[in-house]
Amino acid sequence: MAKYIVLYHADVSAEQQIEQSEEEGQAEMQEWMAWAGKVGAALLEFGSPLGNARSVSSARTTRSPSTAAGYSIVEAADADAAATLMDGHPHLKLGTIEVLETIELPGM
Incomplete structure (x- = not known):
């Protein structure tokens, strides 16, 4: 089973959503x-809202206009199965969901 980072994107910040x-x-x-109950044990970490994005380069750090509003971590057999876990997710009422597979580093 692979782990997947679930990023919740929205045009409205997490801070605004909480208001x-x-x-x-x-x-x-x-x-x-x-939704968490439906996903069950596949939900490894419920996650939390995200805010205060910064873009960091070797030259400077600046505020970043990120649409990432929150995250969760799930486990699934493959990317399609991980995406299927998002069926009926309440976040889809106001934004999109990006599912990213984590890749194991050799020797780690």
């Missing part, structure tokens, strides 16, 4: 928990 009524926040969290 909602308590009732809206609870309803949204229930949707996320329902």
